[in-house]
Amino acid sequence: MSLSKRNNPKEIKLLGSLILLLGLSLSSPVLHAKQPNNNRQGKPQNQLVVRSNNQAAQIVKSRYGGKVLKVESTRMNGDPGYRVKLLTENGRIIYVSVNAASGRIDN
Numbered sequence: 001m002s003l004s005k006r007n008n009p010k011e012i013k014l015l016g017s018l019i020l021l022l023g024l025s026l027s028s029p030v031l032h033a034k035q036p037n038n039n040r041q042g043k044p045q046n047q048l049v050v051r052s053n054n055q056a057a058q059i060v061k062s063r064y065g066g067k068v069l070k071v072e073s074t075r076m077n078g079d080p081g082y083r084v085k086l087l088t089e090n091g092r093i094i095y096v097s098v099n100a101a102s103g104r105i106d107n
Contacts, residue, residue, distance in 0.1 A: 048080065049103035056082035056098040063105060064096065065089050076106075 050056050053071040061068055070085040079101040086094050097106040
């Protein structure tokens with residue numbers, strides 16, 4: 001392919017597209033480089049055992065029974081977690097913590 005002296009718009013557009021494609025393919029390794037992990041214990045966010053308020057509520061309800069009144073996102077020793085407020089079957093209100101990284105439940 002050679003550009004004519006009149007600079008055909010189709011040829012210029014095709015050449016520009018090829019240059020752009022070449023630039024993107026060369027920069028691809030840079031775009032896919034591993035991002036730094038800001039978690040204290042090195043566990044990436046997408047590898048959490050408990051990933052949502054609803055999942056934390058289901059885990060606590062299956063263990064203790066009763067009715068879930070409220071779920072809040074929180075941090076537990078630097079890890080993401082949830083604090084679940086629960087009305088037990090005998091009428092008591094308890095708070096249960098769920099560590100999102102490990103799935104551990106603390107009463």
